[in-house]
Amino acid sequence: MDVRAAVAFGAGKPLSIETVQLEGPKAGEVLVEVKATGICHTDAFTLSGDDPEGLFPAILGHEGAGVVVDTGPGVTSLKKGDHVIPLYTPECRQCEYCLNPKTNLCQAIRTTQGQGLMPDGTSRFSFDGKPVLHYMGCSTFANYTVAPEIALAKVREDAPFDKICYIGCGVTTGVGAVINTAKVEPGSNVVVFGLGGIGLNVIQGARLVGADKIIGVDLNPARKALGEKFGMTHFVNPKEVDGDVVAHLVELTGGGADYSFECIGNVNTMRQALECCHKGWGVSVIIGVAGAGQEIATRPFQLVTGRVWKGTAFGGARGRTDVPQIVDWYMDGKINIDDLITHTMPLDEINTAFDLMHEGKSIRSVVVF
């Protein structure tokens, strides 16, 4: 079938809106009509050429919501008409990883997913007779996509696509990092580096679990008001701090953060996030994705003296199980998504979403098909 897609033909080039061809779903796969997709910083990261796994031409996008229109042979858990959110972290419920409660990183299809292919090693998309690659198993920058059954969470049908698409990455990553990965306790002091589409969800997750001080760190002064709306109690702009920002944060938290979260993707702020943690017990969670060749550093003494460095993907969530629950939280008013979606646009204007992100003017842009 013909579908409309924003194609990434090469690193650093704007997306090109094209009519591409999409084959129907093969065994274990599902054809989804994408109704809305968010644009995450990770899409921009891959498009920039910084992603060691970035391959072109590809159809990017991994924060979508839509409706099942067809199922391939052997699909049992989904049917035509079901509302779904594609999962870049699938949940097969059978692999060694899914059977281990310590991780959400299902590895059932990770190899082919990283190569931009469906689990059988081929692509369903083509343009001018040549294959176009999938991205993160989702490719939501197209009005139709094919995804493996294990990479689709079935969600309630009364939830609006243009809001719940954000649960496909940003909301779940931020809120999940607090609840699943860090397991922040009520009364904790929390420091969040980067108040964008992820960091603001960390802030609302911290408020949800009853954190005490919630300190946001961002270079963009416009993030202060929004952070406060989501539960931030203190704002730190590193440009306005006299002296060392780590020392300032340690003082502000009365000895160091119980938990810190890096939501930028910058190895220098990752170090600051670790080092502002409390001696003896502070835990720092890396969420941000750093470019090819980047490495983190700290004095090992920071760890010897009890700070813990860890990371999280998709907020530690098991998508088919946890995503429907997060949709319920949104529908019940427990979490706020609407105020984080600052811009909506048609697919033809998707490059504007990248401009707004780079200019610091948006939190989340959503393309509505």
Ligand code: NAD
């Ligand atoms: P974003 O662009 O919306 O937000 C980034 C924020 O960081 C902005 O507010 C910006 O002003 C701020 N910032 C930039 N440099 C800074 C600095 N030196 N000091 C303080 N603040 C600074 O991005 P996002 O969509 O929120 O994504 C954040 C990061 O999380 C990206 O690296 C993205 O790839 C990553 N990510 C990871 C996961 C995961 O599962 N681990 C999921 C989604 C996104």
Ligand code: AHE
């Ligand atoms: N491909 C990159 C890493 C990109 C990355 O870390 N992706 C996160 C999700 S970011 C969503 O916005 C993730 O889930 N990682 C786990 C995984 O298995 O990909 C690289 O450096 O190679």
Ligand code: ZN
């Ligand atoms: Zn993302």
